Amino acid sequence: MDSLQHDYYFYRIIYHYVENKGYRILDQKRNEVWLEDDEAKPRRILRVVRVDIDWANWLRRDVESAVKQFELVRRQLRLSQIVGENIYVSLYPPVDSWEEIQKPYDDAKNKKTTVYPSLVVRHGQIEERHSRPLLLPVVQDKESVEELELAIAQLKQAILKITKQKEKQERSLFLYGKPILTYVFLLMIAAMFLVLENNGGSTSILTLIEYGAKYNPLIIEGEWWRFVSAMFLHIGFLHLIMNSLALFYLGSAVERMYGTGRFLFIYFIAGIFGSVASFAFNEQVAAGASGAIFGCFGALLYFGTIHKKLFFRTMGKSVLMILALNLLFGLVVPMVDNGAHIGGLVGGFFAAAVVQLPSQKKSYKQFTTFLVTILTIAILVWYGINNDQKTPSALLSLQIGQEYLQQEEVEKAYPFLQRAVEDGADMPEATFLLAYAEATFANYETAKELLLETIDRREDFHEAHYNLALVYLELDQPEEALASVERAIMLQQDEELYLDLKERISAN
Known part of the structure; x- marks a missing residue:
């Protein structure tokens, strides 16, 4: 009968924290329940255990083991710190001395987890609390086994109902509509x-x-x-x-x-x-x-x-x-x-x-x-x-101009290429493509200067040497043209266009 009274009190504690204090059940076993108060700072975790303790050694070992479990919970919940309450509901206290166990326990590694062990012993209406004070419910003992068994069943059902309602409410926040x-x-x-x-x-x-x-x-x-x-x-x-x-x-x-x-x-x-x-x-x-x-x-x-x-x-x-x-x-x-x-x-x-x-x-x-x-x-x-200080658009102008050139729309490409060079595009391709457009418009002197600038920026730009040779021919400067195409061949030996141009210049 006394043991059943303690079973009843165990479930009354769980019900009290879930219903009245708003705690959430983290884990639940037959005689052990883990609860969380996610509003507390630091986060508060309760471990409530229904066990009849005979010896202090068992209690000491369980408390030390529980501290490791509390630390594992802290990591799983990704919390910086937690305060744990290790509550034992027992018919009697240990028969030997257990006062040293009443001190708070810290995780030995990082001190982020502190656990307070508490032993709750019921003798009729008497409630003994040790270590840290607890706000536990005061209840009347039941008078018969049948009454206790019914009360325990009702508490279990009530706890389950509250837990499911909370889970349903939370789940509904994530499942309001369909994607x-x-x-x-x-x-x-x-x-x-x-x-x-x-x-x-x-x-x-x-x-x-x-x-x-x-x-x-x-x-x-x-x-x-x-x-x-x-x-x-x-x-x-x-x-x-x-x-x-x-x-x-x-x-x-x-x-x-x-x-x-x-x-x-x-x-x-x-x-x-x-x-x-x-x-x-x-x-x-x-x-x-x-x-x-x-x-x-x-x-x-x-x-x-x-x-x-x-x-x-x-x-x-x-x-x-x-x-x-x-x-x-x-x-x-x-x-x-x-x-x-x-x-x-x-x-x-x-x-x-x-x-x-x-x-x-x-x-x-x-x-x-x-x-x-x-x-x-x-x-x-x-x-x-x-805003005239936006991210510089020289690269964009160059990209647009290049795409227009690929479509052979030189007139559309020209203003974009010119803007890219004016905006300081730090790429030899900018002056190279603008030189191509200038040459298309027969502006050979301008094209020559742009190609020389391109080569100055990148000496191994063989296409620029080749185009410069073509421009020199248009300017009637065959010696300079031959030197430029030879430089292009030196950089790209197997290019037939370069070889054909050298042969044509040499023939004249």
């Missing part, structure tokens, strides 16, 4: 990639511009729709695959948490925010869903501000680590458009704050945040129009 729109976006992105590949290639700057990539000069001329269209274009297969995978996982998670309608708003606001930020700070042609994807990160961070404990208990630290790695990657790799990434992140957070989570009540803060979002976009657009 329908995420799959639609993935199909649209794949379709546009095929369109690009069949009409000049997804790595062609001119093709990207033609189909709606972010290109500042045309945006300034009024093609504002590029802020949206750029979200569905990708530059190369690797770019497509990486963004599609990120969208599949992040987009699915956000759409499930927020629902399809809210996700639509978050995705487009974040994507537009990213495009506008790229417009404000970067003159390169840009495309991709990166801004919208980073907006999904922003939406997850907003979730974390509303459900902090659940966020860090589930996905929080992983989300923050992946986000930090992506931002660091953007800082290290020059070609990454950090403006679009950071802009999308901020835009996604703002958009999530506007629509809020399905479980949140409507608030005036939504309207305020919406105004801030629109105002920020407007400021970025204004800054983009007036």
Whole structure:
């Protein structure tokens, strides 16, 4: 009967902490339950054990073993520090001396885990507590075995019900909607990639511009729709695959948490925010869903501000680590458009704050945040129009000019090549291609100077030596032409064009 009374009290303790104190069950065995108070700082972990203790040696060994278990729990939960309560519910105290066991125990390695052992002994209405004071429930003993057995069964059922309700509530926060729109976006992105590949290639700057990539000069001329269209274009297969995978996982998670309608708003606001930020700070042609994807990160961070404990208990630290790695990657790799990434992140957070989570009540803060979002976009657009210190566009001008030359549209290529040289493109290819255009327009003296500058930058540029030989011939300077073509042959011995030109010059 007394043992059954202690069983009953054991389950009353569990019920008390779960129902009244809001503790969460971490693990549950027949006579041992682990509980967590995720609101306490540092985090508080309870281990409640129903055991009848005979000797202090057993208690000492179990306490020392439990300290290691508490430390393992701390690592599994990725906590910097925890305070543990090791509560033993026993019919009697040990028959020998056990006072030295009442001290708090620390993990020997890093001192991040402190455990307080407590022994709870019940004699009728008498409750003895040792070591650290505990807030335990006061209950009336039952009068019969049948009454105790029924009470214990009811407590078990109540604890199970509370636990399942909490799990259901938490799970519902992650499963509000279905990722329908995420799959639609993935199909649209794949379709546009095929369109690009069949009409000049997804790595062609001119093709990207033609189909709606972010290109500042045309945006300034009024093609504002590029802020949206750029979200569905990708530059190369690797770019497509990486963004599609990120969208599949992040987009699915956000759409499930927020629902399809809210996700639509978050995705487009974040994507537009990213495009506008790229417009404000970067003159390169840009495309991709990166801004919208980073907006999904922003939406997850907003979730974390509303459900902090659940966020860090589930996905929080992983989300923050992946986000930090992506931002660091953007800082290290020059070609990454950090403006679009950071802009999308901020835009996604703002958009999530506007629509809020399905479980949140409507608030005036939504309207305020919406105004801030629109105002920020407007400021970025204004800054983009007036910012003359954007990331230098010499490389972009060179790329566009080169593509026009490949299409034999020299007149269209010329202003871009000229701009690349004027903007200080630190590449011999810039002066080389401009020299080709000048020679096409019969500006041979200018072409000669540009080719000499090219060779001065890179002595082994054999194509430049060959073109210089052609220019010298047009200027009626055969000796200089012969010297230039011989230098080209020295650098590229098996090139038939060079050999034919030398033979032709020598014949004359």
